[in-house]
Amino acid sequence: MRKCQFQNCEEEIWNKSEDDYCIFHDPQEHKKNSEKFQKLIDEKIEKNDYDFHKYVFPENLDFSEIIFKKYVDFGGAEFTGNVDFSESVFEESCSFYLARFYGESNFENVEFKNKVHFQWTAFSLCSNFKKAIFRKEVFFEGARFLSPVDFEKVKFETNVEFEGCIFEKANFSEGEFKGDTLFRDAVFSKKTFFFDSQFKSDVNFEFAVFHNEAKFEKSYFEEKANFQNANFDTVNFDDAYFEIGRFHEADLRNASFSYTVFDKAYLSGAKFEIDTKEGKNRIKNNLRSPGVEKIRLRRKEQQFCKFKNALQEEGFYDKAGDFYYFEKLVNRAIMFKETVILRKIRV
Numbered sequence: 001m002r003k004c005q006f007q008n009c010e011e012e013i014w015n016k017s018e019d020d021y022c023i024f025h026d027p028q029e030h031k032k033n034s035e036k037f038q039k040l041i042d043e044k045i046e047k048n049d050y051d052f053h054k055y056v057f058p059e060n061l062d063f064s065e066i067i068f069k070k071y072v073d074f075g076g077a078e079f080t081g082n083v084d085f086s087e088s089v090f091e092e093s094c095s096f097y098l099a100r101f102y103g104e105s106n107f108e109n110v111e112f113k114n115k116v117h118f119q120w121t122a123f124s125l126c127s128n129f130k131k132a133i134f135r136k137e138v139f140f141e142g143a144r145f146l147s148p149v150d151f152e153k154v155k156f157e158t159n160v161e162f163e164g165c166i167f168e169k170a171n172f173s174e175g176e177f178k179g180d181t182l183f184r185d186a187v188f189s190k191k192t193f194f195f196d197s198q199f200k201s202d203v204n205f206e207f208a209v210f211h212n213e214a215k216f217e218k219s220y221f222e223e224k225a226n227f228q229n230a231n232f233d234t235v236n237f238d239d240a241y242f243e244i245g246r247f248h249e250a251d252l253r254n255a256s257f258s259y260t261v262f263d264k265a266y267l268s269g270a271k272f273e274i275d276t277k278e279g280k281n282r283i284k285n286n287l288r289s290p291g292v293e294k295i296r297l298r299r300k301e302q303q304f305c306k307f308k309n310a311l312q313e314e315g316f317y318d319k320a321g322d323f324y325y326f327e328k329l330v331n332r333a334i335m336f337k338e339t340v341i342l343r344k345i346r347v
């Protein structure tokens with residue numbers, strides 16, 4: 001039997017493969033029959049074989065209501081159609097590191113009992129994490145949500161990292177964040193909802209950029225809330241509660257704080273401005289403090305460089321090329337003082 005050319009893969013070469021891959025690793029997903037493929041996957045799951053590393057899945061795969069009993073590896077996998085993980089339970093840790101969801105993904109009511117890795121994962125269409133429960137650490141560092149994502153009523157029982165994520169419309173309303181929460185350097189391109197969210201430990205939104213409305217009404221920040229250098233288009237903190245709110249250098253020119261309760265607040269260098277037409281236009285034009293903007297862009301440049309290297313190491317040369325391009329784009333922005341360039345990044 002001739003084996004698939006993918007490293008360490010023991011599967012037989014698929015008769016339709018042009019490049020000596022097995023049916024799982026062959027990149028030509030349009031040649032794969034979804035029904036047959038699903039059968040092969042079901043057989044693997046039956047045997048508790050959860051190695052799906054860099055698999056290329058055809059359309060509409062069903063992983064719902066499954067109890068995964070061991071470590072699950074979807075690292076670098078490509079889901080070319082919709083995929084359903086709803087109601088599934090991951091007993092051990094699992095990885096979606098660098099995976100790509102081209103269709104809609106459904107993680108509603110999923111329970112992750114151990115660590116989960118979604119670093120640099122890309123979600124092209126809508127993703128649904130409603131009522132998902134994450135019992136251990138979650139890593140979404142550098143993930144890109146290129147369509148709306150819904151985390152309504154999500155439960156993060158310990159630390160969660162969304163550092164440097166790119167969001168379109170994002171809904172975290174009524175979410176529970178029990179551990180340290182990191183949204184540093186995240187970019188929120190469309191409306192963002194943290195309505196009635198509970199942050200029970202430290203939360204960090206340093207250098208985060210909200211290009212559209214951010215709604216934090218009734219949110220409850222029980223420990224330190226760090227919004228230093230954050231940049232808001234409009235933000236609403238009405239009825240929110242802050243134990244310790246840090247807003248040094250934050251752009252709060254269009255922030256609403258009606259009935260907000262601050263036990264302690266630090267606001268040195270924060271920008272407040274009267275709600276004038278001119279003020280609004282200036283925010284729209286993204287005229288930020290040049291010093292802060294430069295730091296922000298430098299941080300982005302470093303981050304893209306980091307992504308590029310990670311992708312290269314994993315052998316995703318095309319995708320690494322995208323990040324090399326972003327890195328150069330940001331570099332150009334720094335050189336020529338272009339401030340709105342990050343809005344253009346959408347791959």
Ligand SMILES: [Zn+2]
Binds near residue numbers: 021
């Ligand atoms: Zn293979």
